[in-house]
Amino acid sequence: MRMGSVGEQIPWQFLIWLCGEVIALQEAGSNLSRDFRAPSPSKLPEIGQPIVDALMSYRATHGRFPTSLAPIKLSIVDTFYGPWEYHATDDGSSCQLSVGDYGKDLFTVSWSDKYGWNVDT
DSSP states (O other): OOOOSTTSOOOHHHHHHHHHHHHHHHHTTOGGGOOTTSOOGGGHHHHHHHHHHHHHHHHHHHSSOOSSSGGGOOOOOOBTTBOOEEEEOTTSSOEEEEEOOHHHHSOEEEEETTTEEEEEO
16 A cells, blocks of 8 residues: 555545554553543652551551551542552551552552552553
């Protein structure tokens, strides 16, 4: 298929192929189709900090981290990349908060009481 000079019409077969490629990228969750309004991974710690502050306050009051995010009574911010995931040890001595997926988003952002914030791209 030869692309002609300016003013020539684009062959309909090329347009159909191009549409198929765009759909395949979107279905694959490629960052190429990411909404440009989505925050960059480096901004996510700022977005998640209120959750961390509430977790630290809970620990100061109760001596341990909660088993889920429900007891902190904070409206959890859902990100463009999905909800924050929370995991605590059974005894509440340690916890981790994370968002992102390497396979889909090509990054993860996490916070733990031992290491603080980590942006892994």
